[in-house]
Amino acid sequence: MSITNGGTAELHVGRALRRKEDPRLITGQGRYLDDISLPGTLWAALVRSPEANAKIVSIDASAARERAGIEAVFTNEDMNDLAGPLPMAWVPPGIEIQNPEHWPLARGAVKHVGDPVAVVLGTDRYAVVDAAEDVIVEYESLPVVTDPEAALEGGPFVHDELGTNQVHEWSLSGGDLEAGFAQADVTIERRVVNHRTAGAPIECRGVLADYRAGALTVWSSTQVPHFLRLFLAILLNIGEEHVRVIAPEVGGGFGSKLQVYGEEVLVAWCSRKLGAPVKWIETRSENMAVAHQGRDQIAYVKMGAQRDGTVTAFHVKIIADLGAYNMLLTPLIPSLGAFVMGGCYKIPAVQTDIVGVFTNKCPTDAIRGAGRPEATHMIEVTLDQVAAELGLDPVEIRRKNFIPKEDFPAAVATGVIYDSGDYNKSLDRLLEHVDMPAFRREQEELRAAGRYRGIGFSTYTEICGLAPSRVTGPGGVGIQAGGWESAMVRIHNTGSVTVYTGSSGHGQGHETTFAQIAADRLGVDPAQVEIIHGDTGTGPEGRNTYGSRSVAVGGEAIARSANKVAEKAKAIVAHQLEAAPEDIELADGKFSVRGSPDTGLTLAEVAGAAYLNLIPDGMEPGLEETTFYDPENFVFPFGAHACIVDVDPETGKVTVARYVAVDDCGNAINPKLIDGQVHGGIVHAIGQALYERVAYDEDGQLVTGTFVDYALPTAAEMPSFETDRTVTPSPVNSLGAKGVGEAGTIAASPAVTNAVIDALRPLGVTYINMPLSPMRVWEAISDAQDTSPKGGVPA
Amino acid sequence: MSSTCSVSLNVNGVEHHLEVEPRLLLVHALRDGLGLTGTHVGCDTSNCGACTVHLDGRAVKSCTVLAVQADGGSVTTIEGMGSEGDLHPLQQAFWDDHGLQCGYCTPGMIMAAAGLLAENPSPSEAEVRHALEGNLCRCTGYHNIVKAVMSAGRATQAAAERPEVTA
Numbered sequence: 001m002s003i004t005n006g007g008t009a010e011l012h013v014g015r016a017l018r019r020k021e022d023p024r025l026i027t028g029q030g031r032y033l034d035d036i037s038l039p040g041t042l043w044a045a046l047v048r049s050p051e052a053n054a055k056i057v058s059i060d061a062s063a064a065r066e067r068a069g070i071e072a073v074f075t076n077e078d079m080n081d082l083a084g085p086l087p088m089a090w091v092p093p094g095i096e097i098q099n100p101e102h103w104p105l106a107r108g109a110v111k112h113v114g115d116p117v118a119v120v121l122g123t124d125r126y127a128v129v130d131a132a133e134d135v136i137v138e139y140e141s142l143p144v145v146t147d148p149e150a151a152l153e154g155g156p157f158v159h160d161e162l163g164t165n166q167v168h169e170w171s172l173s174g175g176d177l178e179a180g181f182a183q184a185d186v187t188i189e190r191r192v193v194n195h196r197t198a199g200a201p202i203e204c205r206g207v208l209a210d211y212r213a214g215a216l217t218v219w220s221s222t223q224v225p226h227f228l229r230l231f232l233a234i235l236l237n238i239g240e241e242h243v244r245v246i247a248p249e250v251g252g253g254f255g256s257k258l259q260v261y262g263e264e265v266l267v268a269w270c271s272r273k274l275g276a277p278v279k280w281i282e283t284r285s286e287n288m289a290v291a292h293q294g295r296d297q298i299a300y301v302k303m304g305a306q307r308d309g310t311v312t313a314f315h316v317k318i319i320a321d322l323g324a325y326n327m328l329l330t331p332l333i334p335s336l337g338a339f340v341m342g343g344c345y346k347i348p349a350v351q352t353d354i355v356g357v358f359t360n361k362c363p364t365d366a367i368r369g370a371g372r373p374e375a376t377h378m379i380e381v382t383l384d385q386v387a388a389e390l391g392l393d394p395v396e397i398r399r400k401n402f403i404p405k406e407d408f409p410a411a412v413a414t415g416v417i418y419d420s421g422d423y424n425k426s427l428d429r430l431l432e433h434v435d436m437p438a439f440r441r442e443q444e445e446l447r448a449a450g451r452y453r454g455i456g457f458s459t460y461t462e463i464c465g466l467a468p469s470r471v472t473g474p475g476g477v478g479i480q481a482g483g484w485e486s487a488m489v490r491i492h493n494t495g496s497v498t499v500y501t502g503s504s505g506h507g508q509g510h511e512t513t514f515a516q517i518a519a520d521r522l523g524v525d526p527a528q529v530e531i532i533h534g535d536t537g538t539g540p541e542g543r544n545t546y547g548s549r550s551v552a553v554g555g556e557a558i559a560r561s562a563n564k565v566a567e568k569a570k571a572i573v574a575h576q577l578e579a580a581p582e583d584i585e586l587a588d589g590k591f592s593v594r595g596s597p598d599t600g601l602t603l604a605e606v607a608g609a610a611y612l613n614l615i616p617d618g619m620e621p622g623l624e625e626t627t628f629y630d631p632e633n634f635v636f637p638f639g640a641h642a643c644i645v646d647v648d649p650e651t652g653k654v655t656v657a658r659y660v661a662v663d664d665c666g667n668a669i670n671p672k673l674i675d676g677q678v679h680g681g682i683v684h685a686i687g688q689a690l691y692e693r694v695a696y697d698e699d700g701q702l703v704t705g706t707f708v709d710y711a712l713p714t715a716a717e718m719p720s721f722e723t724d725r726t727v728t729p730s731p732v733n734s735l736g737a738k739g740v741g742e743a744g745t746i747a748a749s750p751a752v753t754n755a756v757i758d759a760l761r762p763l764g765v766t767y768i769n770m771p772l773s774p775m776r777v778w779e780a781i782s783d784a785q786d787t788s789p790k791g792g793v794p795a
Numbered sequence: 796m797s798s799t800c801s802v803s804l805n806v807n808g809v810e811h812h813l814e815v816e817p818r819l820l821l822v823h824a825l826r827d828g829l830g831l832t833g834t835h836v837g838c839d840t841s842n843c844g845a846c847t848v849h850l851d852g853r854a855v856k857s858c859t860v861l862a863v864q865a866d867g868g869s870v871t872t873i874e875g876m877g878s879e880g881d882l883h884p885l886q887q888a889f890w891d892d893h894g895l896q897c898g899y900c901t902p903g904m905i906m907a908a909a910g911l912l913a914e915n916p917s918p919s920e921a922e923v924r925h926a927l928e929g930n931l932c933r934c935t936g937y938h939n940i941v942k943a944v945m946s947a948g949r950a951t952q953a954a955a956e957r958p959e960v961t962a
Contacts, residue, residue: 018890025898026886028833028873032899035832125827126816202837202845202933203899251835251899252933284838507897507934672893676939680896683936707842707931715937716928720920744936 012516012526013735016672019512020526030249033206033221034281041208042071044267044280045128047118047135048289049110052146052360052700053158054139056108059118064134070122072274073135076105079269083235087260088326089227092478097168098358100159102325104262104269110139111158111324112360113702114289119266121278144700148298148321148357158324158358167322167356168331172338174413175349180313184304188385193769194374194749196296196321196694197687198704199367200712201506203251204282205291207264209271215242217537218268222247223257224544225504227328227481229536231260232268247534250506254684255366256291257506258546259328288705293694294367296321297334297374303382309390309397313349316341316378322356323363330365331356332479336463337375339416344423344461344638345379345401350413360700366546368684369745372462377770380458380750384757385767394754395436398459399424409633409731416463416471418636419730419738420666426726427459430640430662433722439644447762452647453657454759457640458751464739465635465732466547484630485549486540487557489518489565491623493611495604497522497529499561502542503554504534508741509673510550516669517555517735521562522569522603523589540626548637548739551669556733557629564625566591569606575616576601576609635730635738639663641682643751647759652778654690654756660722663743666729667736674740675723681744682721687713689752693771760784802866806831807875815862821855822846824862825872833873833902837931844930847903847910848872854910856929873902876909884954885909885947894943896934904930908944916955917948 024030061073085101101107106115118135122128143156151158151165158165181187208219216238222228225245233240250257263280271278282291297320304313320334338352352375387397402423403410410418439455446453467483470476486502499518503510510533515526522529532538545554570584573591577584577599585594592600601609609615610623644658661678668674691711695703704710729736749770756772757765764784768776799814806829813828825831825848836858837845846858849871877883885905888894895901904927911918911926918926923944924937932940 019893021898022890022895023879025895025901026873026882026889026905027876027878028831028902029879030898031832032835034826034836125823126818200933201897201899202843202931203835203897204837249899250897251837252897254933284840284843509896676893676896676935679936679938680934681936684933706840707838708840712931712933713937714928714931715924715941718924718937720941721936721938 010520012519013669015516015670017512017516017526017670019509020515021509021511032203032249032251033208033219036208036219036248038208038210038277041277041279042121042123042274043125043128044270044278045120045132046116046286047120047132047137048286049106049113049115049117051110051139051141052113052144053142054110055142056106056110056117057138057140060136061118064120064131067127067131067134069124069127070120070131072121073118074270075118076103076107079105083237086262086265087231087328088330089328089480090332090478091480092170095168095170097331098162098164099326100162104266112362113700114286114362116262119270121270121274144360146359146361146696146698146700148319148359151357151359152319152355158360165358167326167358170335170354171352172335172414173351174415177313177315177349177351180349181304183306183312185307186386186389187302187304188382188389189302190382190385190767192299192301192378192381194295194297194299194377195770196364197294197367197692198288198694198710199254199256199291199294201252201254201256204284204287205257205261205263206281207267208277208279209268210277211268211272216268216272217244217246218264219246219248220264221250221257223250223253223504223506223546225534225536226502226542226544228260228264232265235265236268236272244537247504253506254368255294255370255546258366259292284707285705288710289702290362292327292365293323293362294364295374296364299378301378301382303386305386305390307390309387309392309400311345311347311386311401314341314347316352318352318354320354320356321359321361321364323359323361325363327363327365330363333364333366333371334374335477336371339414340372340461340463341375341379342412342414343376343379344403344421344459346403347413361696368681369742372742372746373685373749376458376460376462376746377750380460381753384754388766394457395427398427398457417633418461419633419732420728421461421636421638422726422728423459423638426638426662426664427640429724429726430642430660433660433724434642452649452759454645454647454755454757456643456751456754456758458747459640460747461636461638462743462746463634463636464548464742465552465631466549468631468633482543482630484628485543485554485557486626486628487554487561488539488626489558489561489624491565491603491607493607495524495602495607497524498532499529499558500532500539501554501558502540502544503550504542504544505550506545508550508677509670513551513669513673514555514558517558518562521559521566523586523591524603548741551735551737552635552733552739553629553631555669555735555737557627559734560627560629561625564627565623568623569603571619572606572609572615573601576614631732633732635666635732637663637665637738637740637743639743639747641747641751643755645752645755645759647756647777649763649781652774652781654772654777656686656719656752659719661744661747662724662726663740664726664728665740665743666738667727668725669735669737677740678723678744679721681742682748683713683718684745685748686752689749689770690772800863802862804865805869807871813862817861817863819862820858821860821862821865822857825857831872831874835899835902837899842931843900844907845900845903847906847930849906849910854907873905876905884950885944888943888947888950892939892943892946894935894939900930900932904932904940908947911944912948912951916952920945
């Protein structure tokens with residue numbers, strides 16, 4: 001029996017193939033940024049501010065310049081040929097945003113620790129670091145503000161000229177909030193703190209720029225080479241056609257490389273200025289201080305519900321600490337969560353009010369999930385609080401409020417349309433893995449023995465596949481970029497395939513997933529399909545990788561281009577076989593007349609005909625097609641997660657004993673890679689829930705400046721994960737697929753938090769904010785014991 | 796200018812003689828001096844383990860060893876473990892089990908895991924997790940890394956126990 005990939009059957013999509021990119025990566029043959037060298041390269045080192053808010057009184061670089069091997073030292077004064085400050089790409093209609101100038105090198109003042117003041121260039125990577133130490137900068141310290149709520153009250157101001165620290169106000173609401181709360185039997189209010197975290201890719205940032213003969217080539221460890229090219233061209237006044245940006249192998253991004261960074265502009269500027277290639281490799285200490293950070297929202301949430309658990313209204317007021325400047329999308333990030341502030345529940349009235357605030361800290365921007373982990377945390381933790389208040393089971397209150405599957409596509413209060421969902425299905429599947437009656441019995445037994453085990457749930461949905469331009473673009477939310485993606489599928493003379501995608505992978509497995517998509521539509525093996533990404537010098541304009549968009553937008557663009565190629569192939573084959581094009585099908589790797597597979601042509605034979613011009617009259621020779629695909633809607637993955645924790649009441653230490661995740665990202669392209677994304681996503685959120693926190697002291701000094709102080713989860717703390725999937729195809733794209741890169745991170749922090757609260761309820765702990773460090777958990781227990789009517793020490 | 800020192804290193808079976816600054820880190824000697832860029836740098840504080848190599852048979856963080864300290868030593872890097880078509884069991888297992896995503900931590904992970912398996916050929920999951928706590932990965936959540944190390948351990952054991960086939 002033969003397998004056919006004619007019609008809708010898929011040969012390669014849906015298979016857990018090993019990755020095409022791995023052989024080079026497991027043998028040390030990958031080329032990351034610092035692995036690329038050009039003859040005559042100068043090294044750059046930055047002189048950075050130790051002050052959180054200060055005027056620059058003077059900069060004396062004379063000693064540095066005199067050091068052997070030092071070619072130049074530049075400050076902002078040298079860069080007056082820049083066309084403008086660094087970009088912020090959000091211009092929301094009708095909203096006023098304070099947007100102070102932000103330059104690659106500080107212009108007269110520094111606003112957070114790590115702000116760059118000068119750049120030192122020389123021939124040796126160690127020598128430039130030594131020389132940077134010799135640049136003497138005199139500062140006049142200014143008062144510092146680090147608490148966003150205090151910053152809203154008045155001075156000191158991060159940017160004195162503004163006379164305020166408030167950046168903007170933005171709201172999204174739907175339904176009658178007042179009526180919703182009027183119908184509620186109970187109203188729960190909490191202050192939900194979602195603390196600041198770091199993206200922390202294991203490869204820090206890095207830039208290599210080579211300006212020669214009027215053209216600029218920049219290699220950058222970036223997620224967004226096309227955006228970077230555009231802004232380099234604008235800021236440096238170079239024709240966009242003369243700027244090429246290459247993202248080589250990129251060692252993780254997690255949103256922190258979705259940025260147009262000052263260092264990228266600076267290094268390119270230095271290369272042009274000095275007529276030599278210039279390389280800058282960020283240290284981890286720099287990365288912790290100046291790579292944009294994430295989260296940092298204080299939310300005052302209010303949820304109203306009826307006695308049976310029906311949620312009638314949800315109102316969230318977010319104070320978003322944006323740090324010292326707006327970067328590419330800084331003030332927009334909290335808004336991304338607002339669109340799914342109703343979660344997977346049928347809540348008639350939902351309102352999100354956001355206030356952005358400047359503080360003397362590193363700017364925030366997109367970090368894995370970008371606004372949606374925060375929203376999910378608010379909803380899922382608050383819903384548990386409501387359940388506890390009403391004496392309801394956390395599973396049952398979720399079922400009570402789920403948007404029923406019959407409602408899809410479902411228009412929700414926040415104004416978006418959820419594409420597809422079956423929330424009971426994923427929760428049912430979860431409960432096949434987690435035997436709740438058995439768990440509760442075990443929990444009781446352990447409690448009797450003085451051990452505190454808890455379970456927490458998170459039933460989430462999120463909004464991804466960014467983005468339909470009509471919603472997010474200048475006519476909608478106001479992002480100054482289209483949300484489309486491009487793909488060019490080129491068949492070579494011999495029938496092998498190159499796909500040029502504008503999506504720019506950095507660990508997700510684009511080369512494998514995209515090859516699977518193209519292969520099925522062309523009748524070839526994925527091994528014959530090469531995916532070219534991350535290079536603005538090849539293929540069409542692109543919109544890069546973020547917001548779990550690669551498969552749902554970039555993959556769909558590839559599918560469409562491949563389909564166009566297949567249609568042309570059918571016309572060529574019909575011409576060769578003297579048949580009608582509509583009678584040609586792709587089966588067994590051949591384009592043949594339906595019912596006569598033996599007479600068919602392979603893609604190689606079709607390509608031969610196309611390039612030898614053995615084609616119908618009037619048809620263009622060649623065999624390649626391009627698509628720009630702008631989605632009609634977002635996609636909305638969902639799922640049900642359960643976390644089981646053990647809490648030591650003596651030390652406050654939380655251990656994740658078990659984690660079960662059921663995710664639904666529509667049709668699976670490669671299940672192996674989906675599981676990998678889910679695992680990593682969950683750990684990113686467990687890291688935030690239990691260990692990670694970017695901390696500044698009240699003087700604005702960064703306390704967590706290295707991996708010694710910033711606690712990434714290690715293998716030793718993490719459990720193995722139990723993952724499962726349900727499949728609810730998306731109607732938005734022909735793949736039926738949704739994104740999965742952020743889902744785990746969006747889902748997991750409330751599951752952990754709810755589990756800790758569940759564990760500690762007998763000790764009187766009813767609510768706790770992340771990070772659930774031993775100290776914080778111990779204090780929560782201690783406080784609860786002090787105020788508990790029962791009092792006393794834990795048994 | 797700093798004075799330099801002569802250093803002899805056997806790297807992946809090849810003898811090298813380098814003139815280095817006394818402060819040059821082994822990782823930079825390997826990467827910048829010998830062009831072996833498979834060994835990566837991910838932090839300033841010896842926390843991340845991306846730079847792990849073997850020095851005289853033991854896994855070390857090459858950002859924490861000076862090149863002069865390795866003088867006369869024998870170094871194995873990821874490039875010396877195996878190549879496409881002739882993969883080391885750990886490389887094979889990382890590929891089979893999707894033990895990597897961005898791949899940046901992977902060489903260090905494999906070298907650290909090889910250090911573990913040399914001492915403990917059939918580690919438990921807890922032992923693998925403990926042994927890898929000095930190697931950070933932000934992509935995989937460690938799940939598939941642990942799985943890969945355990946399956947590589949089993950594969951190595953099985954190969955060792957297989958009777959010699961004689962003609």
